[in-house]
Each structure stands twice: as C-alpha cells, then as structure tokens.
Amino acid sequence: MNNQDINTNQEYKYGFTTDIENIRAPKGLNENTIKFISKMKKEPQWMLDWRLKAYNRLKNLTEPNWQKPKYPKIDYQNLYYYSAPKSAAEKPKSLDEVDPKLIETYKKLGIPLNEQKRLSGVAVDAVFDSVSVATTYKEELTKKGIIFCSISEAIQKHPDLVKKYLGSVIPLTDHYFATLNSAVFTDGSFVYIPPKVRCPMELSTYFRINASETGQFERTLIIADKGSYVSYLEGCTAPMRDENQLHAANVELVALDDAEIKYSTVQNWYPGDKDGVGGIYNFVTKRGACRGKNSKISWTQVETGSAITWKYPSCILQGDNSVGEFYSIAITNNHQKADTGTKMIHLGKNTKSKIISKGISAGQADNTYRGLVDIGKKALNSRNYTQCDSLLMGNKCGAHTVPYIKNKNSSSTVEHEATTSKINEEQLYYCNQRGLNQEEAVSLIVNGFCKEVLQQLPMEFAVEAQKLVGISLEGSVG
C-alpha cells in the first residue's frame, strides 16, 4: 500500500450551489427567531407553544461531550435558522409552478421529481434548505388513505395526528441537539399509513442544504398504524463550502400492532476537503418505537458523507414480539469522523433485535461503533445478535468499537462479536491477477465486506450505494 496516495480526495459530485433568492430569518437563536419560523409556517398557537417550551428547556442544557469526535464550538447565534427559496413563499400547487431552477437542481441530483417518470415508482418529498419543495404521487397515495406530505402541511391539516405523536418518541427534554431541533425545526416529512394498508411504493425524501451559514433542522414523523407496512428512503447532499454546517435532524417512527417500518438512509453530505476543511456536522437523532405487538422497525444506513457523523438510530421495543433491526455501513476517509451505532432497548416479551455494523476507515479518519443493547427485567425470552466488523486502510486511521450490553433477566440471550482487520493482501492479489486494478479490487472487496447491509437496501438505493462505496474510497489505496 502506498501511504502517499491515501490523501487524494475523491470527487464530490454534488458540490454545486444553486443561485436562488432566499428568505431568511434574522441571524441568531432567540424567541423571536422561533416566532418568525412559526409565523412563516403559519403555524397554530399550540405548535408555537411547543417550540417555545423546547427553547426554554434548551437554555438549561449543555452540548454533550462524551462522543469521540471533538469539534470546534458552534456559535449558535451566528447561524440562520430559517432559509427558504423565495418562490416557495407561496406554495406551488403543481410541479409546473415550482421554480425551474429548483427542478434543475433536483435533476442534477438525479431525483425523480417529475411525476411523468412513473417507471421509477418512488414518491418523493424534496426538502431544499429548510422547506419542503414538492411532493410527488400525492393522488395515488391519497386513494389508499396514506398521508405523505411535509410536516408543516401536516401540522395544519392533520393536527390531531401530529399532536398525538410528535415528541412521543423523542421527547422535548431529550439531549441538546434534539431539543434544539424541537425548537427550531423548519420542515421535514410526515407519513401516516392507515390500518392494514401496505404502501404500494417506496416513499422518499431528498434533503439538500444550499444556502451558506444555515443550519438544517428537519423533522420527520412516520406512523404505521395497525397491520400496515411502509418503506421509506432518505438521501442527503450539500454544496462544497469551506465552513462547517450544522445538520441536526430528528426522526421519529411509531409502529403500532403488526406494523412494519423500513427506513433506509444514504447519507452523502459534503465531507469536507482532503485537509478536513468544511463539511457538514451531522448530529442526528433517530428513534423508533415498536409500540404495538409484533411490530417491526428496521434501520438501514449507508454513511459516506459529513465531516462528523454522530447518530444512533434506535429502537424501543415496547410491544411483545416486536423486532428491531439495524444495518449500517459507515465509510470515513481523509479527516472524516464517524461515531455511529444504535440502541436496542428491549422492554416487551419475546423481543428480538439484530445489529450488523460495518465500519471502514481510510486516510486519517476515525470510525467508531457505539451501541447499547439493554434487555429489561420484564423482557423475557428476548434475543439480540450483534456483529461489528471494521476494516482499516493505512495506519493513520482508527477503528473503534464501544458496545454497552446489559442483560437483566435469565431467559434472554445476548450475543456480540466484533473483529478488526485490514484488507486481505491475498484477496487483493487475486483480483489484480484477474485484471482488476487496485481501486477496482478494493471497491469489489469492500462491497463484498458490506454485502450483508447492502442487500437490505431497496433496489434503487442499492445500486447507488454500491457506487458510492467505491467512490468514497477512491484514492485510499495506492
């Protein structure tokens, strides 16, 4: 291996910016900003009260500091908390009315916003900076009673559902970034699947941070009512800037009796350049509650972007026989830092969880798996299986595993295993012999290493993710 080549940066093809006029809230975090956001969104009073409650709570909280990646202090008063494309102030009724520049942006990203592209079969809600721009396939979904819209729209049109479930999984009083999000969230997606409905297509959201000096705080709420099923995809990109941008999203999932939610993420925020300048701070709180019997929540994530990733998609297994799954690939290169993993909290009887985590670090990156498996006293006959594998490329990067395992009853079984190694030289040699160059060989081997997770992704994403794995590691081996 040639260490000199390790630093060569890969190409970030989503690094463009779009020149669109923006409406922004005044800089800084204070009550007025929150009132401004709420007013811009034409929110009812209860929502504003909820935000202010979160803001008051925030004043008493401090940022957590236990995570491995350290970052320079964020000046919360020097951020814009609301930035929206001007043309979106009056919401477009159909895609024809959407700013053509926005459509162009999404075309560049390869997102099938255009409803004509029925073949792709994916319903999309696109969030640009802080505002949901367009949601496709609405009619078809409405026929089945499925609600798929921006959260702002849901607050106005379905206040009962929002009131009932918002903050029920991630309470207002959670940690610093989650509470910050509760106070200032600007938009996000809302999904409600009625009882016994199987959502006929993948639902998808694409997030993009465009404006500078903004933080993106979106909030996603997905509710799968009794006996329903939904698969949801999330993708993210941001322009290349030499400043660090904060992204602090909250995602809440609720699965009632016999319901299943599959949540997949391909996170490709701008990771900063090869010297570690710029990039997104991705401090995200994702949590799902398997509230009903026999419910299931499955998280799949491919994390290739962001300067710092800090997220732990979790499952609270409350219902008896509920199942939680977590499949993750985290790739870090250059100066990227990832501290990611999951929490599986077993409360109900016969609950099962499975964790498969693959970490790959190259360059000077640090990659940490941090997870919790907590089997409660009443979670009889529960089961957990955890496997964490790490791959190291070069001796300037780090791979860490920090699992917390608690088993509080004798009828449950917990298994955890982890390995750390480098790419097998013999495998590389074999691939070279068969005519693959070094980079192709690495990409092939790494894809094989990640196979268990990649095969969990829906088709459309799996192809993209496989390419992404290859691109992220470009230049990491000589």
Place this chain on the structure above:
Amino acid sequence: MIENFKISLKEIDKINLINQEDKNYRIKNLEFFNKKGFPTKKEEDWKFSDLREIFSKNFKKIDINDTYPEENKFRLIKEFDHNYILLINGRLIRSDFKFEDKNKIKITGYKEENFLREKSNNPLICLNNALSNEGYNLVVEKDYKFEKVLVIYNLFNEDLSEKILNNKNKIIVKKNSELHTIEYTINRSKNKFFNNTYENIILYENAKFKNICIQAGRSEGYFHKFLNGSIKSDSKYSSFIFSSGLKFNKQDIKIDLEGKNSDCEIKSALFLNKEDHQEIKTVVNHLVPNCKSFQKIKSVLDSNAKGVYQGKIFVKDIAQKTNAYQLSKALLISENSEFDSKPELEIYADDVKCSHGSTSGNVDENSIHYLMTRGLTKKEATQLLINGFLKEIISDIKSETIKKFVENKLEFQVYGY
C-alpha cells in the same frame, strides 16, 4: 452520610511521612477525593457499578482503619509445598521463603519512595494515594526461577468493621526470572469493611509472572484493586481471577505492553451468588509491535447477583502485528441476576488481528434435556453444566496440585447452589 462522605486532612498527619513533598501530594489527592466522593454511575468507568449507591445502602458509617493486630494463628494450605508471606489488614507481618535462594529475593513492607507520584482521575486511586501506609514490596532478582509457588495470605481480622483500608503493593520480576503467586484471601471479619489496594507490577525482559487470585470463603468485605502493570519485551504476565464469594469486588487492571513480543493473559471464572457484585475492568495497551493479549472472562450469576465486564484493547498506530482477543461469557441462572458488559476496541494500526465477543444467556435447554434423559435431575444437570463451563478456565493451570486445590474451592461454591 456516605453521600457527602469526607475524610479529614488530619488523617494524613497520622502517617509516618518522609518529607513535605509527600505530604503535599497526599493532601492534593485527598482534596480530590473529598471533592468527588465515592464514584457514581455518572463516571464512565463506574457506569455499571455505582459505588456510592452501593455504599449508602450498606454502610451507615465508615472510618479509616488504624488497628493492625500482631500475629494471628492461621493454618497454612496443606495441599502443596509453598513459600508464603502473611499480610494482616494489609500490613506485612512475616515471610517464609524456605524453598528458595534468599539472596535472590527482597521483601519489605510499605515504602513511600517505591511509588511514583502519579496523577489520577479515579477517586479511589486518589484515596489510596492519600492514605496508603501499608503493603509489601517484592523484588525477584535477575536470572532466578522460583522453585515453589509463593502464597500471599491476605488476612483480615475479626474486629474489622466499617473501616477503610488503603494499601500499596509492588512486585518487580527482573530479567530472565520467573514468579508464580497465589493471592489467598482469608476473611475472619463477619462485618463490612472496604479494602482499597493499589498494585504495581513490573516485568523486565524475558520475565514471567503468573498470579492466581482466590478466596478461602464467603466474605462481607468490599474490595477494590487497581493494578498497574508494565511489561517489557519477551515477558509474559498471566492472571487468573477466581474471586467468587465477595460482597463487592472490582478489579481494575491496566497493562502496558511496552516491549516487543510481550504477552498478557487475563482469565477469570466467577460464580456469583446472593447479591454479590463483581466487576472486572481491563485496559490492555498495545504500545509496540508484535505483542499478544488474551482475555477470557466467564461468569455464572445466581440470585440477585450482578456481574460486570468492561474490557478495552488499545492498539497504538505503531503496534503492527498485534494479536488481541477478548471474550466474555455469562450464564444467568436466576431471574434476578444481571450481567453488563462493555468490550471495547480502540485501534489505530491496520495490520492487526483484534476481535472480541460477549454473550450472556441461560444454560442451554437442550443440554439440560439431554442430561435429564440420562437420569440426572434438573438441578444436577444444571450444576454439571455450570461446573463444566467454569472448569475450562481452571484447566489452563499447569500444576496438578494447584489445579485440584482451585477446583475444590470452585466446586464447593457451585454445589452449594
């Protein structure tokens, strides 16, 4: 009382000090302890063992110990020939090296100058730094291999009640030498007390040191031991922990593999019962290439017992060709038992083989069923399986007589069940 537990600085004046510098160091440490108090679960290293909570539940008051009885009659182990040293409440009383060349061994009581003035963030180490005044120093000179095992009788006397004991031990094994010890704790006190030990072990080139830690019987004592080991090239440290039957025990082991080809082994088999709480915490630092470390911790947990394993393997960027392994297995045989673990890897070198595993669950039902079809009762079947589970660790002991001795102790604990 325990919540706001503080120790008067006057306690330091009672210690025979060497100089002002030592005194200042001790004061600084005591002030740190008084500020922090007994550690709580808010501290990462104490996440699973909230000592302050445990103490406030079990102690009404606690003072610094100041009684050291002279000599107590006690029975030597008869099963095998051995050298011994006798400690009472941590103080070195006498030693007997009748099987060895006495010119090659140095043994003395606690000496201030033998320890570096290190800074620590662990309140219990600070408490020890501030108040330790007893212990022993053992030096094995170079090119000497012990003929027989050395038994360290660690005796606690009858009158000990609601006291804190702080002691510091140091063991140095010089070049090409070998030492094998058994730390044998005999507790005569039926009361609660807290023994806080700091141990420093240095193995020079090509040295070997093996230690077995075992109890004579059940004890109401609360034990904390911090072990700071430094292992030079080609030397090997192995430790067997069979400390079942203690009310509370935390072994905090830090091993620095400082020389190439050094090797460290930590193995443990524990049977915990009746609200016992035991934690094994290890940090193995691989600081140079070509080192090996191996950890295997097996625990069986019965009624209301809690077992904890926190193990960390750290591999420095230059420590290529490291081979590190960590395994923790726990059997929970009572509904109210709990096992928590945190097997941690922190790795900065790429050409390494590091892995860990951790499992916890009940005894395999199919195995029990099989044994029952062969005519055993459920209880017998369970006991047999538990015994087999724990015996795997004992089978690694080479000496037959010592193996038998440990086996008997352990069997007694399992069949008491």
